Amino acid sequence: MSFGFQVTGRDGGARRGVLTTPHGAVDTPAFMPVGTQGAVKGVTQRDLEALGAEILLSNTYHLYLRPGDGLIARQGGLHRFAGWTRPILTDSGGYQVFSLAARRTIDEQGAHFQSHLDGSAHLLTPEKAADIQAQLGSDVAMVLDECLALPAEAGAARSSMERTLRWAARARARFLAIRAGTAPGVIVTNPGQAQFGIVQGGVYPDLREESAAETVKVGFEGYAIGGLSVGEPADVMYDIVARTAPRLPEDRPRYLMGVGTPSDLVEAVARGIDLFDCVLPTRNARNGWLFTRHGDVKIRNARHRDDTQPLDADCACYACRHFTRAYLYHLQKSNEILGARLNTLHNLHYYQELMSEMRGAIEAGSFQEVSSRILERRRYNSALPEEDSQ
């Protein structure tokens, strides 16, 4: 199967679609669980399949440093290495260089940094990021973008956006060379890989507009909106998404990077986004923060200590079908691995169900009604007295 995308339905601004990749199809809108180091924390690959996850996100920066893209290529690519047969999207590593690496300096060439693992020196260029992802063999590779330091004045945001555009052109050229077989030394483990460009421009609508137009001119199989959910108010983010999405080609998938809360997903789907990734469901799970249709639950709260009810009686996940809040509370307080696992299964199940509910609503033409109900319920529950952390 080669890469493709088809919009199969619309409801207001929301799109229902199917992404096809060399490793199978993905019903969109879709949420990608994050497997930073080639593993999603707290669950197995068969758990993810059972949860209905059709695509995972993994991380170029981490896998390049350890175990190395060369090793993974020799193993036949990331799918075989990680025992995951469904699609994978890899981010370019740009964000991690900015957030994790030591002594990073950015120049026109790329990002110079030291590994957070052993201090070794590295240079990540747009070309190098493309090479690494070709060796990993993900189904979707992302271009290397510059992550703007915040808060950013319009001038800095413009410079950064423009550099990201120049890098996008270089990344695309390299990607096409790899595809054409004129990139010696790169082991291509997935000849059907696609490449997505990334729209930057901070919170400035005019920069976003320009970035979208120029990125589309470079030409990619899909487009991402990057640099959001980095501290700006939610309505600013929604506004940027609303202005940017329509400037991207109708027939290409749109991916909102690193976003977000359940409400963010609903708001962004309403504005035409097809793909999401976020560590929220998995990271919050390990900290005992659980998402439910009836509001968020902080399972460490003492009110759950004696509670013989399941986390969510209406939820069909393994944790909710077999265990009580009292047991989940006990596991969390005892730092038992099982707590992280059950919480992660639940949160990912919640996210997958949320996406499934939205897909069904778009198909049925009831997205407005369904999304309003989801958002209303979340607003109502956040208005309840805050649960005190114990």
Added chain:
Amino acid sequence: MSFGFQVTGRDGGARRGVLTTPHGAVDTPAFMPVGTQGAVKGVTQRDLEALGAEILLSNTYHLYLRPGDGLIARQGGLHRFAGWTRPILTDSGGYQVFSLAARRTIDEQGAHFQSHLDGSAHLLTPEKAADIQAQLGSDVAMVLDECLALPAEAGAARSSMERTLRWAARARARFLAIRAGTAPGVIVTNPGQAQFGIVQGGVYPDLREESAAETVKVGFEGYAIGGLSVGEPADVMYDIVARTAPRLPEDRPRYLMGVGTPSDLVEAVARGIDLFDCVLPTRNARNGWLFTRHGDVKIRNARHRDDTQPLDADCACYACRHFTRAYLYHLQKSNEILGARLNTLHNLHYYQELMSEMRGAIEAGSFQEVSSRILERRRYNSALPEEDSQ
């Protein structure tokens, strides 16, 4: 189903049997995975069922301190609390008082100690240990025994053994009072609970002999051999087991506490032991020490870094069927939770298979041959050059 035990076959000193409990039957010889705090680290309850674990061990000391046996009783007992429908054996907490608690002092009354969690003061008596386990509702409760500080002279070993005997009589009296409904304030969550006595006496055959005879006089539904695998040479342990097991009633289950390595299990089954528990498969798994039929594997060793082979090509566990040594190495080096999980699934699978193989061999009358082969293979593999820790 009420508690019972039937020896269904013999081969040399080895016994094949069936333990029946209010929560189902257990084919013996059996290994009990350890769920210290009501959860086996790294796996779920459904994993354990799929692995064929028919009985779990859990821990009175830990559960008494957190979440409390009162809370668990209010939840309907440990089975319901932990979502485990099969049999559970609880140890008495004696060993943990000695190994974990702060400022412990032992006198004839019991063990005074401070919680390792919050420093609170507690007194664990033989009666209290029986009460806690009645509230937990395990299928098998253990008597509180005194754990001998090592190394122990014969005099100290005798005093300790004699105190354990006096405690055994008190524990039995309390257990019978609970069963008769004359222990007010104790919430009995499993009316069919059985109680096992524990033979002590260190490495002194005469003390072990006396302890066995006197413990049997008190009268229990089963008998354990305690205080072994605490630093003495393996052949001393095997010798004590060989001398003690025949002094226990033929028609009652025999449980060797806290033991042990795969070789220990084989040697002890050969000497008439029916039940085992040990943290070795689960704890070693988390540290990357994996048991296989072809020898132990330390997965952190650099030799596995590029290895596209499974851990054990002959193993049917999830980890061996789906992942390479290179991936397990990567997970271990990256401290990914998935590494702990896959390794634990594998090691528990190995232990369950080992027990199953021994049960089959006893039934077939080939225990001598099968056990020799297992031990020979382990000796051969330990004679290979040591893998260097990385």
